Amino acid sequence: MDNDRLIWMYTQMVRIREFEERVKRTFDEHPGVIRGHTHLADGAEASIVGSLATMQPGDQLMATYRCHGYPITLGTDTKAIMAEIYGRTDGLCGGYGGSMHLADPGRGFLGTSGIVGQGIPQATGVGYAAQIRNRTQPPTVVLCFFGDGASKQGAFHESLNLASLWKLPVVYIMENNNYNVATRSEQEDANAAAGEPLSVKAKAHSMPGVTVDGGDPLAVHATVSEAADRARRGDGPTLVESKVYRLSAHGNLIAPPGVPLHYEEHEAIRVFGNRDEYEAALRGDPVPRFRMQLIEQGVLDVARADEIAQAAREEMDAAVQFALDSPFPAPEAATNFVYA
Amino acid sequence: MAREIPYIVAVNEALQFEMERDETVVFYGQDVAPSDEDPLVKAFGRDRVRVSPISETAEIGMATGLALAGFRPVVELLMAEFMLVAMNQVVNEAPRLRYMSGGQVKVPVVFKAGYGFTAGWAGQHTGSIYNMFCGIPGLKVALPSTPADAKGLLATAIRDDNPVCYFIHYLLVLEHGDVPEGEYLVPFGEASVRRTGSDVTIVATGWTVGKALQAAELLAQEGIEAEVIDPRTLQPLDLPAILSSVEKTGHLVLADQATRHASAASFIAAEVAEHGFGYLKAPVKLVTALDATIPYSQPMEAYVLPDEHKIADAARQVVGAAPVAA
Numbered sequence: 001m002d003n004d005r006l007i008w009m010y011t012q013m014v015r016i017r018e019f020e021e022r023v024k025r026t027f028d029e030h031p032g033v034i035r036g037h038t039h040l041a042d043g044a045e046a047s048i049v050g051s052l053a054t055m056q057p058g059d060q061l062m063a064t065y066r067c068h069g070y071p072i073t074l075g076t077d078t079k080a081i082m083a084e085i086y087g088r089t090d091g092l093c094g095g096y097g098g099s100m101h102l103a104d105p106g107r108g109f110l111g112t113s114g115i116v117g118q119g120i121p122q123a124t125g126v127g128y129a130a131q132i133r134n135r136t137q138p139p140t141v142v143l144c145f146f147g148d149g150a151s152k153q154g155a156f157h158e159s160l161n162l163a164s165l166w167k168l169p170v171v172y173i174m175e176n177n178n179y180n181v182a183t184r185s186e187q188e189d190a191n192a193a194a195g196e197p198l199s200v201k202a203k204a205h206s207m208p209g210v211t212v213d214g215g216d217p218l219a220v221h222a223t224v225s226e227a228a229d230r231a232r233r234g235d236g237p238t239l240v241e242s243k244v245y246r247l248s249a250h251g252n253l254i255a256p257p258g259v260p261l262h263y264e265e266h267e268a269i270r271v272f273g274n275r276d277e278y279e280a281a282l283r284g285d286p287v288p289r290f291r292m293q294l295i296e297q298g299v300l301d302v303a304r305a306d307e308i309a310q311a312a313r314e315e316m317d318a319a320v321q322f323a324l325d326s327p328f329p330a331p332e333a334a335t336n337f338v339y340a
Numbered sequence: 341m342a343r344e345i346p347y348i349v350a351v352n353e354a355l356q357f358e359m360e361r362d363e364t365v366v367f368y369g370q371d372v373a374p375s376d377e378d379p380l381v382k383a384f385g386r387d388r389v390r391v392s393p394i395s396e397t398a399e400i401g402m403a404t405g406l407a408l409a410g411f412r413p414v415v416e417l418l419m420a421e422f423m424l425v426a427m428n429q430v431v432n433e434a435p436r437l438r439y440m441s442g443g444q445v446k447v448p449v450v451f452k453a454g455y456g457f458t459a460g461w462a463g464q465h466t467g468s469i470y471n472m473f474c475g476i477p478g479l480k481v482a483l484p485s486t487p488a489d490a491k492g493l494l495a496t497a498i499r500d501d502n503p504v505c506y507f508i509h510y511l512l513v514l515e516h517g518d519v520p521e522g523e524y525l526v527p528f529g530e531a532s533v534r535r536t537g538s539d540v541t542i543v544a545t546g547w548t549v550g551k552a553l554q555a556a557e558l559l560a561q562e563g564i565e566a567e568v569i570d571p572r573t574l575q576p577l578d579l580p581a582i583l584s585s586v587e588k589t590g591h592l593v594l595a596d597q598a599t600r601h602a603s604a605a606s607f608i609a610a611e612v613a614e615h616g617f618g619y620l621k622a623p624v625k626l627v628t629a630l631d632a633t634i635p636y637s638q639p640m641e642a643y644v645l646p647d648e649h650k651i652a653d654a655a656r657q658v659v660g661a662a663p664v665a666a
Contacts, residue, residue, distance in 0.1 A: 004550065031486050091442070092442070093442035096439055097441060101440040101441070102438075103444055110405075115428055115434060118397075118432075118433055120401070120403065121397055121429065122401045122405035122433065123399025123400040124398065124405060126405040128366075128405065128406055129406050129409030132388070132411070154397055158393070158395035158398035159398045161398075161404070162398050190373060252607055337442060337443035338439055339480075340445040340448075
């Protein structure tokens, strides 16, 4: 991978982190502006960028309610993403979807499900479409993102069985952050409880299963590239377990209107009182880790890294301001787009 | 040219015609064409005709994905109850994605299933559960009662840019009727007046349309002229056609194979109460299945279902030709 590409990857990671920090800060700086539930990708930047950096023209992806990082990486205007989260008319989805339901089909991001695991069969169907089209065009693949919790859903197993049976060009990327909201994997997953990686679930569906350090964008890139190549060749799907540590709580506080929303401490601390685990995760934060790696390799110098950080801050300043300035949709627009 | 063919043949004719017409139409489901000698496989190939595992969530969710990617899938779900296994995909995914994306995507899929198989299939394969899919913004519901509509509504469903639940009635599959050859479309949201009459309007759905027509014959012998209206699609619903008939007759009976509070009859009655109250000369009556799981044994099964006699009795009551039951 050339230096420009490495710096591009680092830049996207910094942009995602800065964006998510701004979402989080909005609860303090602009109380009441964000409604409902947001879920942040801080900690998963390396996994997201490493995965999406494999994409070729025509490739597509679907994801979950924890979805801000994908369109940021794909080049969707962060002003439109923030405006969507603020419920404004200039939002990416016009204020119809909000934080959990971003979509930018023009860039290959076909959408999300807010229900755990339920996007997996949909991405599998996109893979079926790709398989048909791949007969007559340069082959494309579909990246299907979901969490570790989703792998206990029937939707997951039904989809992996079908995709393997039909050799669909899908890469299943499980972002394993070890928590189902507040429940730890070993409390709800037989493989985890047995000390096995969750990628062993691939075995039941006769496809390769690989576990990768999701904090290392180059390792993720290499693993997803191999899986995507396999899919592109027509050899079928792969399950990639990308181990990440979510650095924020599952989502902001769930409370009725009137109660100020904010992010509480991570469940490791709030529920389990395990500050050591959380602090170890902070020490392994993939963004400074990749920065240091690139500086050590001479790909990046401190001045350039600071420029990237400054540019991200300015970009997200502008995104927040744009979103604050954007008007709300007309109430009666609520009846648009019910039917095509 | 129309010719007489069975309902099930009409269904398959529409599917075949639309698959020939549009190469983005794909068809799959449980036990669909397991043999490579199947005529659909021979005509359209294995990319467009596939047999799937018994995995409703995957089957239905994949249809949404195919649609997002530009295809028009028709999923064979066999029994409407099997959709319950994957209800989230039917009501909380496919119909919501266009809206939540702010109109950026569309989801043209057809969920094809049979229902109402009250022929000794007991409690779990006999339900008339189409009302569960009504009132879901973004979802359409078609309920053909004749071979011609079975063909025309399926063709329209396949061409529609929204998710459509297309429910065939298993007791009707061998019923014969005139069906146009070649391309044939029945528009959604356009009720059919199956019989005209001036004394009472009977709104009937699916299998009960035939029962309502039999009831109308009984009533005609008594000098009561019933108008039988088949909405054909429940979502969209042709309320103007129903209201204009009620305006003419002043009396309304609603026949529905579903249980009362899970029936289309109940929400159509509510619409008429709100928009057509001034036309009514008497309270409406609903003739629905009794509130019981469909029993296996034949006399009990018949007891819980609506039939032509129950519909005729209700009509006599609303027009004042019979005492109203307590």
